[in-house]
Amino acid sequence: MFIELVDTLRCPKPHEESWLVLSARTLEARHVRDGTLGCPVCLAEYPIRDGVADFRSAEGGGGGEQGTPSVVASIEADYLAAMMDLSDPKGFAVLVGAWCARATDLLESSDAPPLILVDPPVGVEMQPGLSGVRCDGELPLAAAAARAVAVDTSDAARVRSAARATRVGGRVVAPADAPLPDGVRELARDERVWVGAREVLPSAPIALHVRRG
Helix, strand or coil, rough: HHHHHHHHCCCCCCCCCCCCCCEEEEEEEEEEEEEEECCCCCCCCCEEECEEEECCCCCCHHHHHHCCCHHHHHHCCHHHHHCCCCCCCCCEEEEEEEHHHHHHHHHCCCCCCCCCEEEECCCCCCCCCEEEEEECCCCECCCCCCEECCCCCCCCHHHHHHCEEEEEEEEEEECCCCCCCCEEEEEEEEECCCEEEEECCCCCCCCCCCCCC
């Protein structure tokens, strides 16, 4: 886990957003290999092992919905970089599930920013530029923090979570059969995926009280 990305992580439990406290035991080239993240709100603790922060609950053990690796396998890294608009190393981007298999290729083929890999498949190892996270469903990221998120499942809840974590103007990539969440404007679509841009959600209506008499 790249130490500069720790501030973007959030406790997935249902309470107000708060930064997490890092206790690092092993650091390598500014990456936390082993340590613990603590939530100051609910006092939950999450281990970091081999560079991967584990936010899964004991009951969940899930890692979210299964994705569509066949779609990912058909898309080259340079095409994914274009869809996610990874033309410079600013900020960070997120790959979810099967998309994590494209992480090394992205780092080698473009000026990609640091990448957070959510629920990476077996065999995908952390290295400089890559940070790992495991979670049950909701992405444990601050709202509007990522410049782009590629999600590998059509599960509506996880796609909404991906959109919530994407900054205004950032890109969201999802399988073609995934629902387009509120606040995301579709930019392009083919038989495999759609690409959307995160927009500002409309504010809630304000009730006007008229005094009579």
